[in-house]
Amino acid sequence: MTDEYDLDSGPDPAAYAADRPEDGVTESVMTVHAVGIGPGNPDYLVPRSERAIREADIVVGFETVVEFVRDRTDAECLTCGYRDEADALATFADRVAGGERGTAVLMGDPNHSGYQFVGKVGRAVDDATGGSVDVRVVPGISSLQVAASRARTPMENATFVTLHKSGDLSEGMDRLRRDVGKRHLLVLPRPFDRMPGDVAADLLEHGGDPDAEALVCERLTHDDERITRTTLRGLAGHAGGDKPGDSPFSDLSVLVVRR
Numbered sequence: 687m688t689d690e691y692d693l694d695s696g697p698d699p700a701a702y703a704a705d706r707p708e709d710g711v712t713e714s715v716m717t718v719h720a721v722g723i724g725p726g727n728p729d730y731l732v733p734r735s736e737r738a739i740r741e742a743d744i745v746v747g748f749e750t751v752v753e754f755v756r757d758r759t760d761a762e763c764l765t766c767g768y769r770d771e772a773d774a775l776a777t778f779a780d781r782v783a784g785g786e787r788g789t790a791v792l793m794g795d796p797n798h799s800g801y802q803f804v805g806k807v808g809r810a811v812d813d814a815t816g817g818s819v820d821v822r823v824v825p826g827i828s829s830l831q832v833a834a835s836r837a838r839t840p841m842e843n844a845t846f847v848t849l850h851k852s853g854d855l856s857e858g859m860d861r862l863r864r865d866v867g868k869r870h871l872l873v874l875p876r877p878f879d880r881m882p883g884d885v886a887a888d889l890l891e892h893g894g895d896p897d898a899e900a901l902v903c904e905r906l907t908h909d910d911e912r913i914t915r916t917t918l919r920g921l922a923g924h925a926g927g928d929k930p931g932d933s934p935f936s937d938l939s940v941l942v943v944r945r
Contacts, residue, residue, distance in 0.1 A: 698853060699805030708822060716819045718788045718811055720804045722795040722826020726754050726938075727907035730827045738789045738824055746778040746807070747791035755791055775806055779814035794828035799848040799874050830872055832906040833940035836913060837870075843945075844870035849880045859885075863892040870945050877937035883924030885941055894918050899944040904936045918943065 719738040724730035739745060742761040745752060749765035756763055766774035782788040790807045792800040808821045834841055845865040847858040855876070862871055866889045875881045882902045890896060896919035904912045914935070924933055 698802065699809065700801035700851070701805065702809050703801045703805035709820060713820070713822060715787065716782070716785075718782055718790065718807065718819055718821045719824050720790045720792060720796050720800070720807055720821055721824045722797075722800065722828065723751060723755055723791050723793060724827045725794060725829040725832060725907045726905075728754070728758075730832075730907055731755070731758075732824075732826060735824050735826055739791065741787060742789035743786035744778060744781045745789050745791060746774055748793075751791050751793050761789070771803075771806065775810040776814070778807075779810040782811055782819055783814040792826075794830065795826045796823050797825055798828045798830050798846075799850045802851055829903070829906045829938070829940050830874060833901075833903040833942055834872060836903055836906070837901050837942040837944065839870035839872065839942055839944060841872075844872050846872045848874040849876040849885070850874040851876070855880060859888060862889060866892070866894040866943065867898065867945060871941070871943040873941040873943070875935075875939055875941055878930055878933060879928035881924070881927075881933040882935050882939060882941040883921055883933060884926070886918045886921035886943075887925035889943070890918055890922050894943075901942040901944075902935050903940045903942065905938050906940065 721735045721738050723735060736758060739755050739759045742759060744764065745759060745761045746764040748767065752763050752765045764774045764778055778788055792803055794800070796804050804823060811819050811821055830846065834844065845861060847861055849855050849858055862873065862885065865871065873885055875885060886900060896917060898918045900916050900918050900921045902914040927933060
């Protein structure tokens with residue numbers, strides 16, 4: 687996350703996204719889709735997501751995400767980072783208000799770490815259209831699901847926490863501290879100030895077993911996928927820092943701590 691991205695200027699956009707259920711099951715031509723594109727390997731892009739991307743007139747998303755699907759659509763692609771996402775989303779929403787079909791793309795599954803972006807898309811579209819256009823989430827396959835499979839940790843026996851978001855992380859960390867040793871832990875770290883080593887060190891300070899099995903799964907489903915198998919003690923040795931070079935792990939990592 688960047689210093690320029692500040693949630694103190696308003697409510698968490700994730701709360702806006704989760705404010706109410708979607709209305710009904712039918713979709714109109716004017717429906718905006720928030721699509722999970724999977725872990726980046728095109729083999730994991732589900733058909734419904736691909737169709738929403740293919741049929742769009744305009745696609746918006748972070749540059750690294752859009753690049754994975756640019757060749758799947760003839761739509762105009764608006765890319766952004768944290769600094770210019772507000773401008774990109776305003777442009778996207780204005781185009782939707784003008785009658786174009788819009789699709790927002792997110793890595794993985796929007797229900798896993800994507801709700802802040804979904805909320806921003808929804809608010810921008812509501813502001814531009816007066817709430818006349820629905821935003822529908824199209825779930826995808828996430829690296830979290832792949833990590834659970836690789837580590838053989840059934841989701842019903844696991845506690846999942848995403849730290850890959852801006853703002854206060856205390857609630858998520860409290861859940862991890864509560865359940866370490868009792869349930870498997872599936873964690874999406876935050877680059878680069880709450881990486882796997884930082885989470886491991888914190889868990890050790892709050893009663894975690896130093897010998898608990900820990901796996902760091904990087905770039906899952908890609909050709910350069912890597913899984914580091916260690917312990918909480920071994921992983922905690924990588925704690926500290928807030929820059930890319932301060933951790934041996936990439937920003938596309940999932941931490942699994944087996945109970």
